[in-house]
Amino acid sequence: MDFVSTRRPRPRSQQEFARAQQSIPGGVNSPARAFGAVGGTPVIIERGDGPYLYDVDGHRYIDFIGSWGPHILGHRYPAVIEAITRALDKGTSFGAPCPAEADLAELVIDAVPSIEQVRMVNSGTEAAMSALRAARGYTGRDVVIKFAGCYHGHVDALLVSAGSGALTLGHPSSPGIPKGCTADTLVLEYNDCQQLEEAFAARGSEIACAMLEPVVGNMGLVIPSKEFLTTLQSLCQRHGALLIFDEVMTGFRLAYGGAQSLFGITPDMTALGKIIGGGMPVAAYGGRREIMQKVSPAGPVYQAGTLSGNPIAMASGIATLKSLKQLNPYPRLAEVGDRVSAELSALASKHGLPHTVPHVGSMFTLFFNPEVVTGYRIATKSNTARFARYFHEMLDRGIYLACSQYEACFLSIAHTDQHISEMLTAADEAFAIIAKT
């Protein structure tokens, strides 16, 4: 499946990747970025600026990943860089409370009304893991419902039929996880209301929580039906289980208040990540006060972290959220998302390529799959070889997309109409080549 780049040879990237493979497993610090599903070697990045990434070979790319979601303002957004620079002047980490932690917490609570209290952590994995523990501690129950193809980081109990890198690389459930850790995990198909009814009928009194991505980004973009979300919420309420939205991708992205405000569904708990840190390692989990009061030291559910609430990361998050609140970029981002989805789809049709291009706001995926992807079963029928070719043809034309069929792409306010037109022109050329192969 190796693709030889004719337009943008990357000898330095290849050298750097070969070097990294000696000291780092697979040469990367997170598997999703290893190009495992598309072949070839990753682009090694030197810097980012606005809508662009620059690689170590001197090539410029229009970036439609934005660090897998955080950079909704583009790279090096001035207000964020200024805030980080100011914070750096005061020191990098205190391991003690600082005012910025409450500043960011208040911004989150203001943005997401279902969150009455919030705890800062460092990664989406930690946020999901800690939310799950709090839900189990609060309810006194063990069973968790997750949905095939949703990805909640590499949490033991949730790394079953997982999306993102796990699905991309063909290991949706990982070795190294004791059977006991997943014995209480029920895996259901996304958007399948009948399975929900059956699971709650069989195990309702044991279910601590159901966790899901309210718009899935990690098996490609999958949109929930309204019926699915409302059925899940009412079953949780009826059986005393908590509804947890993993809004690591969708929080502050689909709306300032996340997918929950877009859909008008109020979860009991929410996991946040990515945009909340504006490109620094911040994530958070929160929810109703009575649930969060179970978290240590207010309550007995233990969770901790030396770098949690780190002052530099808080400064980055605060500047990002304040900028988003002030700019309200969501209507324009949604318009751009509409255009990208409609025009990509028209081009793929023009070249006779079976596809769908689901999108919500500024997230989208081009599936090489004629069926509407409603869940894992259909997602995995996509033509991944065709996606790999598309990915490399686009990369060769300076368009940096997510390197897997099972990821979403992200738009930012730095993308102008011109950038979108360049991307569509590249797609037209790429589709013409793919249609001939």
Ligand code: HOZ
């Ligand atoms: N969790 C990210 C994609 N869904 C990938 C993170 C990374 O590789 O940087």
